[in-house]
Amino acid sequence: MSLVEVEYADGTDKPQTLRVHDFLHEIILSKVKELDFCHTLPENNSNTIDLCVVPRRLSININPAKEIIVGSKSNTRSILLVTDNSSAPVKIWPKGLPKALNKNRLLKVVDLCNAPIDELPKEVGKLLNLQYLSLRNTQVKKIPSSIGKLQDLQTLDLKQTPIHELPAEINELHKLRHLLTYCYEYDLVFSRHARKITGVKIPNGALEKFEELQKLAFVDVEHTSTVIKELRNLRQLRKLGIVGLKLEHGKDVCAAIEEMKCLESFIVYSKNNTEWMDLKHLQSPPSTLKRLYLNGPLQSCFNGWILKLHSLVKLRLRWSSLEDDPLDILGKLPNLVELQMLEAYNGEMLEFKDGGFKKLKTLNLLDLRNLKSLSICKGALPLLQLMAIGESPKLEVPLGIKYLLKLETLNLFDMPLGFAR
Structure with missing residues (x-):
């Protein structure tokens, strides 16, 4: 309707x-x-909010100046704090909210996304029924050790927070299903076309107990090999994000991936743009994989394992430093809809052959600085709608764009002067 x-x-x-x-x-x-x-508060201009009289689900539109009063008979199960942090530069808790959390032991959901706060009070450990906790896009820098008391916690959302390390007590959260712990930021020194990402360090032994985990993104493995080996325990995982991968981690990562029969999204960043990633040991990737983002130099062009990914929809290759044209292989993926190549190819020629990329709708060829010739054969890319090319200072005008009958948007930027003529 x-x-x-x-x-x-x-x-x-x-x-x-x-x-x-x-x-x-x-x-x-x-x-x-x-x-x-559900109730939305406040409904008037009062400077106080009384949690004694509200139902189980509560959305609080509040600023730090308002005071929250909680009674001993409050039966609220879910709190959503809605704030405009653009107008609240001071990161403080709304007056009375920590006490409100402390008294309301029945809470199952606490969503503080975008709240103007810079710490999570240790009293959160008293919410023994809590299943969902979101600190997304806050300035909280540290998780208190009392988090280990939340035995029923299923989702811990720390996206876009400055948290870089989790306490050892995180090991006690055996029912955890979603652990989101990454932060994106734009850094022109790092890349013009990709955001820099940071993950968190997870204590050794934690992943051995997270048997119900479905989402883990992103875990920093730069300074540990133990966590890499523990990934094999995550048989229910549907999304995995790794940062700081080193060359010597390759065999253990491949072994772990092959055990994840439900995996739909795999995103990996090498230690830096020059640290090689070794994925040649991957022989039987999960057939369920839909999104694959490889960020770092690759030792080879997939060794054929990528052709087994019949469900793959999105593929992003960044800083791959491939020497051989990968399009012959990638063009055979039956369900690929989006392809991005960012500093992924060092060769001078790329050719989209007849019959290749039958379902591709979005194509981004970015920072292929050695590329001189790009040709599109008739019958290639029949469904392509968006194509972006740049920065490729040596590239001649591509041949065969006229064959892209479904093309709606063509973006060319930072190209040679010949394109203007």
Whole structure:
């Protein structure tokens, strides 16, 4: 009935953000209030919020100046703190909220995404029923050791926080399913077209107990080999992100990946743009893999294992330093929709042959500085909608673009002057 519309979908048509009409939104708010399903506070200009009288689900629109009062009979199960941190530069807790968390032992969900806070009080360890905790996009720098008391915690979201290391007590969270611990930032020195990413250090032995873990991104393995070996215990994993990978880690990583029969997304960054990644030991990759992002120099062009990825939808190759044209192999992937090559090829020629890339819709060829010739044969890339090329200072005008009948957007940037003529 189009009550909920897709606002943005990625290149694979997977919805990323949804929206409803303003009028429908008002109806939803009135209905949830009528059914006592959820309350949104404050509903007036009061400077205090009383948690004694609210139902199980609570959304608090608040600024740090407001005071939260909690009573001993509060039965709230879910708290969503909605703030505008752009107008609250001082990272402090709203007055009374730590005490509110301390008293409300029945809480299962605490979502503090974007909240203007810089610490997580140790009282969080008293929320023994907590299953979901989000500190996404806050300035919290450290997780208290009391986190180990949350035996029922299933999701710990630390994305876009300055947390670089988890306490040893994280080992006690045996029911954890989603551990999101990475931070993106733009650094022009690092790359013009890719964001720099940092992960967190995980204590040795933690992954041996996370048998229910489904998402792990990103774990920093630069200074440890123990964590790499422990990855083999994560048989239920659907998303895995690794940063700081070294050449000597290759065999253990490949062995771990082959054990992950449910894996859908694998993202790996080498220690730096010059540290080689050894994936030649990967013989039987998970057939469920849909997204593969390899960031670092590769010793070889996949050794044929990539052709076994019949479900692969997205492939991003960054800093791969490939010497041989990979398009012959990649063009055979039956369901590939998006391909990005960023500093991934050192050769002078690329050719998209007839019948290749039958489902590809998005193609990005970025910073291929040695590339001189790019040709597209008739019958190649039949569904391509978006194509971006640059920066390639030696590239001549590509041949065969006229054969791209579905092409909607062509972006050329930082190209030789010959393109202007």
